[in-house]
Amino acid sequence: MDGERLRNRPCGGRYGDLVQAIGNTPLVELKRLSPKPGVRIWAKLESRNPTGSVKDRVARSLIEDAEARGAIKPGQTILEPTSGNTGISLAMICKRKGYPLKVVMPDNVTQERTQLLHMYGAEIVYSDGSKGSNGAVELALEMAAADSSYYMPYQYGNVANPLAHYNGTALEILEELDEISAFVAGLGTGGTLMGNARRFKEELGDGVKIVAAEPMQGEPVQGLRSLDDGFIPPIIDLSLLDRKIFVTNHDAIVWTRRLLDEEGIFAGVSSGAIASIAVRIADEMDEGNVVFIVCDDGWKYLSSGIYTRPVDEVEALDTTVWW
Amino acid sequence: MATVKIPPVLRASVGGEKEVSADGSSVGEVLNALAAAHPQTQSQLFSAEGELNRYVNVYLNDEDVRVLDGLQTAVGESDTLVILPAMAGGSR
Numbered sequence: 001m002d003g004e005r006l007r008n009r010p011c012g013g014r015y016g017d018l019v020q021a022i023g024n025t026p027l028v029e030l031k032r033l034s035p036k037p038g039v040r041i042w043a044k045l046e047s048r049n050p051t052g053s054v055k056d057r058v059a060r061s062l063i064e065d066a067e068a069r070g071a072i073k074p075g076q077t078i079l080e081p082t083s084g085n086t087g088i089s090l091a092m093i094c095k096r097k098g099y100p101l102k103v104v105m106p107d108n109v110t111q112e113r114t115q116l117l118h119m120y121g122a123e124i125v126y127s128d129g130s131k132g133s134n135g136a137v138e139l140a141l142e143m144a145a146a147d148s149s150y151y152m153p154y155q156y157g158n159v160a161n162p163l164a165h166y167n168g169t170a171l172e173i174l175e176e177l178d179e180i181s182a183f184v185a186g187l188g189t190g191g192t193l194m195g196n197a198r199r200f201k202e203e204l205g206d207g208v209k210i211v212a213a214e215p216m217q218g219e220p221v222q223g224l225r226s227l228d229d230g231f232i233p234p235i236i237d238l239s240l241l242d243r244k245i246f247v248t249n250h251d252a253i254v255w256t257r258r259l260l261d262e263e264g265i266f267a268g269v270s271s272g273a274i275a276s277i278a279v280r281i282a283d284e285m286d287e288g289n290v291v292f293i294v295c296d297d298g299w300k301y302l303s304s305g306i307y308t309r310p311v312d313e314v315e316a317l318d319t320t321v322w323w
Numbered sequence: 324m325a326t327v328k329i330p331p332v333l334r335a336s337v338g339g340e341k342e343v344s345a346d347g348s349s350v351g352e353v354l355n356a357l358a359a360a361h362p363q364t365q366s367q368l369f370s371a372e373g374e375l376n377r378y379v380n381v382y383l384n385d386e387d388v389r390v391l392d393g394l395q396t397a398v399g400e401s402d403t404l405v406i407l408p409a410m411a412g413g414s415r
Contacts, residue, residue: 132410214387217410230378230409244387246407 019093022049022056023168027176027291032262033279038287041278043294044173047267051085051092051116053296054169058191059089061164062153063097072151074098079150081105081140083133084113085296086155086189091120102150104140106132108320112300129319132217133188134231156189156233165195173291174199180208181288184278186270186295187214187244190236197240209242213277215270216246218318243281247273249318253311260298260307268296269306325353325398328405336363350381351394353404368406378409 015021025048030041046054066072077100087103094101101122108129127135144152155161185192197210256272259265271294278292324344329337347353358365381388382405388396
């Protein structure tokens with residue numbers, strides 16, 4: 001198996017179909033972002049997955065887990081709340097495997113997400129954007145409760161989500177690095193952080209600091225009636241996190257541009273936010289490796305103007321669900 | 324005095340203010356001072372046992388106090404506490 005992997009590396013591998021080609025993404029050092037010589041910053045380019053995001057790993061894991069348990073068969077409709085990337089990944093995989101897909105998505109995401117979902121043949125049900133992703137989760141749960149013919153993988157509560165990283169992303173990083181001082185990823189469903197954290201702590205001990213970068217959503221998408229309407233994804237175990245730091249939309253976009261300008265990495269907004277925290281953590285260290293996740297590429301954000309306008313002139317900065 | 328930033332969902336309980344000042348040398352003391360000055364926030368911020376309510380995230384400057392020292396986390400005079408509701412992640 002190892003020999004096979006090594007032979008595959010120069011061209012990224014040979015696979016029987018696109019779904020099998022998910023993963024095995026490059027790990028790239030970002031020397032210009034490193035604040036000091038002894039600290040090396042590495043970006044895991046999950047943007048190099050077939051639909052351009054880390055969610056390809058999760059979507060494959062969710063579907064293959066359901067297939068293995070006999071919970072779905074071709075022709076059955078899959079229903080899932082998402083604000084974009086998971087839906088796009090599921091759409092590609094479901095189309096290839098013969099499952100109709102219905103996604104529930106806030107109505108204030110970038111237009112490219114809608115276009116990509118339609119391209120892959122998914123049906124979209126829009127939720128109230130003022131409730132952010134909470135609104136999509138709430139509506140999808142209602143729909144699933146009302147119609148038992150749907151199969152909802154429910155990435156927020158399905159262990160197949162973190163297992164995609166425990167058995168995939170983390171092992172790939174460990175193949176390349178013997179030492180990891182800090183791992184930084186975005187906090188959404190918690191899958192990337194939980195799966196990688198468990199593997200790294202098991203293999204390298206508690207010396208690996210697990211750091212969550214989380215979005216500080218703009219006030220217009222904090223549309224809760226009360227704090228009791230809040231939501232914590234069931235797969236999140238806070239005890240695995242050493243730090244949890246929020247990043248504003250403004251700073252996330254500033255750093256998304258820095259990734260492009262200084263390192264040539266064309267990434268989405270969450271990756272900019274995560275990079276900002278990776279550099280901050282690197283600045284607190286004297287030596288070691290800091291690994292962070294580049295979650296998706298920048299194509300889905302072009303219409304928003306984040307790459308072409310000054311950040312203060314980006315429209316709908318606080319009314320958009322960026323990540 | 325520390326500055327406490329209030330999310331939209333709690334503003335009606337503090338007279339519409341976006342931020343208020345409150346005394347205290349720990350997160351728990353600052354939030355208790357806030358609750359004493361604005362009693363309507365008490366049941367929203369704290370459980371009956373005096374713990375932070377499950378869906379309330381409190382950040383010291385920008386770090387979640389739950390992964391620091393919780394309500395015992397030390398607070399300085401010029402620090403900012405940010406209260407945010409727990410929300411589902413976005414595109415992730």
